[in-house]
Amino acid sequence: MVNTEIVIIGGGLAGLTAGIHLSQNGISVTIVEKNEYPKHKVCGEYISNEVKPYLESLGIPIQNAHPTSITQLEFATLYGTSLHQKLPLGGFGISRYTLDYILYQKAIESGCNIIKSTVETCIFEEDQFIVTTQNQEKYLAKIVLGAFGKRANLDYYFHRSFIQKQSPWLAVKNHYNGDFPEDVVGLYHFKGGYCGVSKVENNQINICYITTYKDFKRYKNIADFQKAVLFKNQKLKQILENSSPIFDKPLTISQISFEKKEPVSDHVLMIGDTAGLIHPLCGNGMAMAIHSAKIASELSIDFLQNKKSRATLEQIYTETWNTNFKARLRMGRNLSAILEQPMLTLIVLQVIVFFPFIIKQIIKRTHGTPIS
Template identity: 60%
Template sequence: MIHKQVAIIGGGLAGLTAAIHLSKIGIKVIVIEKNTFPKHKVCGEYISNEVLPYLSWLDLNIQDLNPTKISKLQFSTENGKSINAKLPLGGFGISRYILDEYLYKKAISNGCEILHDNVENVEFNDDEFTITIAENNILKSKLVIGAFGKRSNIDQKLNRSFIKKKSPWLAVKAHYSGNFANDLVGLHNFKGGYCGISKVENDKINICYLADYESFKLYKNVDDYQKNVLTKNPILKQIFESSTLIFDKPITISQISFEQKKAVENHILMIGDTAGLIHPLCGNGMAMAIHSAKIVSELIEKFYGDNIQSRTSLENSYNIQWNFNFKNRLRTGRFLSNVLQKTKLSKFLMQLIIIFPFLLPMIIKKTHGNPIQ
């Protein structure tokens, strides 16, 4: 085992960002990712500009990917009443299909080892991890970062508390062609959920929505559900009627949980959605994933540089920083998730925002951070 080594389980946005950071500072990195690239993922594909200084430090030139620049927000209730707001920091739209492959290639050029395989088990004994991948191949590592996404068989292996509870949420995503403003992100409420819409690169429209599974299963398929539920919101009706599906069919993911998760479990340092999933209505999940990769990488640098003396201190430091940066944002996200599940309360909140538009920027501020250097 090489002493200054980190194994990262999961090669999505958070995992690859951590790999690039750690390899940049001279730490050997092995990333285990079950999928190959490029690959579409269910994601809102909007990133707050708060991460741009950090991405620049990582030598990532996002402008090369031709992202859209987003500065405005439109918010609407079920009946189509809407308000518009300016996003305090603004952001950009980029598909995971393009972004993840870009990060993957950067990680490889930095010298990271990428294994395309499934992790069967992770055990911690005698101050080191044993990672079992397919066909009983074994990897050893001093440190492990968990970046395996919203839910995984590894969550079950670790017996994480959130995985035991059924979640009512399903997410659907697809790309479309059509007319939609380049600088706008739309957040549109419908009965049982909400829909986010914004442009990504190459003039494509990303439509991604979160739906209550109980209402969704009343319909035969995604198309029927969209026609009978989403388009009851006149704004969504106009968008769907004027847009053409680019994908063969929308992609979905079920059992999305907004339950509280632990940032450290079985000594694994969790980042991104693996550590905590913020409600998509907050529009800040991708930036949080990138920021969490930065936090964990900087602490690992201190650990291997002997500025953090023990694993316990490393884990405690990570918990403290995770809570400082994200705990309140996640709490706000869980509150919004609970509100959306209660029809009357949801309608009341949405109408309140329409009547008092200053509440919307306040919610945005509570779920976004400052520029990270």
């Protein structure tokens, strides 16, 4: 049995950020992650500047990767109408391959113990956790943070309600060589979904789209789907036809759920996508994951310093999570529901194009203020 103050299940964006924050405050942290670093992931790879001061306060050398600086939004519908909008805070483009590896290196430097494995069981008894990994290693911890992503076997283990429902959404991503403005994030509508396009480091273009499985399964493969569906948006067709893919095969992920999730399950504080997934159309999932790691880390430190009881910790975390993210997630679910109805999508998108202030309101309601 290995004693550690905190176990973090999952070493992605939220898990690594929390590990760095906690370790830098003298907390013993063990992160259990099933994948090797670095690794590409299906992700929009745009981060709002609202979390930039916080990342800088942790000494995370994001600028060493030379991320792009994104200040503009281009929004184009399937029907040829489009608009450009300045992003109030702006953001930066960086691949998960690079960002997660930077965070991994910083976590090691900060003192985190990172083990490659998966968690099989997480038992809470006598006010502490016993976490058992696939290779039967056991960790005794005072706090467990769940950062195991959008959907995992542990969701079944914790009997989380959302995991019982089938989700219609899947996502596809590839990196490309081609010509696209460095300061723009593009959102391009097609029937049944939308595609995000933005530059990341090394002059590469990240193209990531989300669609329903119902629409996708009508075609034999990804290439056929893109030509038959994505190419109907002329701007998106131009981008794809003038770009060459870098990956041998696109990355895909299915069963993406935007259903409500509990911020706390079986006394485990959930962070990042494990606590709630915002529709990518809102463009703020990565910033929310980082922000949630900050909230959980600060409250965990207070708990370990005997400033809060466990009941108070869980209550405040849930309340703080809801205050910061509940309305944003609701907006994301509403957008998701609209995209599943073609005629309603047409009406809403045309209204947005003719009344640009609506897109400003969507940005405002799905983004926060700078945190440090």
